[in-house]
């Protein structure tokens with residue numbers, strides 16, 4: 633495993649880390665035993681950074697991570713959780729301004745207290761605002777509330793998880809923001825244009841989420857793939873339940889299937905498409921780590937192996953860029 637500095641936190645985190653949304657059970661039924669086996673495999677493979685949220689399985693994901701810490705007392709385990717989406721409804725019926733008001737000191741403190749309990753700890757390693765409405769980035773009092781939580785010792789560091797590149801740019805203006813989590817994969821390249829350079833200069837870490845475009849970049853999906861009723865790939869394909877960019881990167885399913893076939897032709901021998909997709913992300917120096925979601929030990933081991941495969945050559949990087957520009961960019965680039 634390779635490690636990179638996360639912002640100015642002093643944490644050195646695994647280049648391929650672990651996204652713990654799916655093990656909360658929000659992607660179809662999961663067995664805690666299998667999820668824990670996946671988490672143990674991650675530690676065995678050198679992963680030391682886990683991304684979760686208070687709402688993943690309503691705390692189930694956080695509690696599984698607390699169990700992992702209990703079972704692996706000698707391992708370094710850094711947990712990034714998120715706060716904000718317990719304010720329901722977070723979107724739809726409420727206006728963005730109304731939702732933004734709920735990102736106040738009292739609510740954030742209550743959410744943090746609950747995560748402290750779920751994670752069975754005195755201080756949270758990293759708390760990220762969980763894709764709040766854009767208005768929140770124009771409310772310095774929200775960031776002052778997070779500063780206060782740091783002063784009180786309840787959280788060590790904080791960052792943001794954003795939907796849009798402009799929100800990421802705005803977040804960089806707050807001096808104590810340590811990390812920005814953003815969608816970044818072969819099919820969502822816009823952050824590399826402008827944001828990466830700005831974040832790198834300010835020493836703000838970048839967590840690349842949806843690194844496998846909800847599983848599409850593993851190459852295993854087909855036109856006929858079916859998903860469980862409660863899996864967001866079944867019900868949020870067009871953004872009905874939360875942001876339109878989140879499931880399958882907000883890109884037409886069939887177009888991605890065709891683009892995946894083109895990508896497969898670029899994968900060097902000995903590498904899987906998933907490993908190629910994760911290695912492609914790591915080629916960007918500004919990115920601290922990717923956080924692929926995985927549900928079982930086999931997926932974890934396969935994904936972590938991407939940290940060991942050789943770098944991609946310039947021609948391959950250019951070919952992925954061209955594929956993006958020709959097929960994907962017109963569909964998504966200016967939508968976020």
Ligand SMILES: NC(=O)c1ccc[n+]([C@@H]2O[C@H](COP(=O)([O-])OP(=O)(O)OC[C@H]3O[C@@H](n4cnc5c(N)ncnc54)[C@H](OP(=O)(O)O)[C@@H]3O)[C@@H](O)[C@H]2O)c1
Nearest residue numbers: 651652653683793841842843844845846847850924925931
């Ligand atoms: N708003 C936010 O802040 C936000 C939003 C989304 C995600 N996230 C974070 O980002 C993480 C990752 O994003 P994501 O979970 O949406 O998507 P992703 O990492 O792009 O895709 C994950 C899914 O791909 C499949 N998969 C993973 N590794 C595989 C392998 N080696 N072989 C075959 N299939 C594999 C698994 O699903 P199946 O086995 O079911 O196919 C897995 O759940 C989340 O866990 C979460 O921590 C944050």
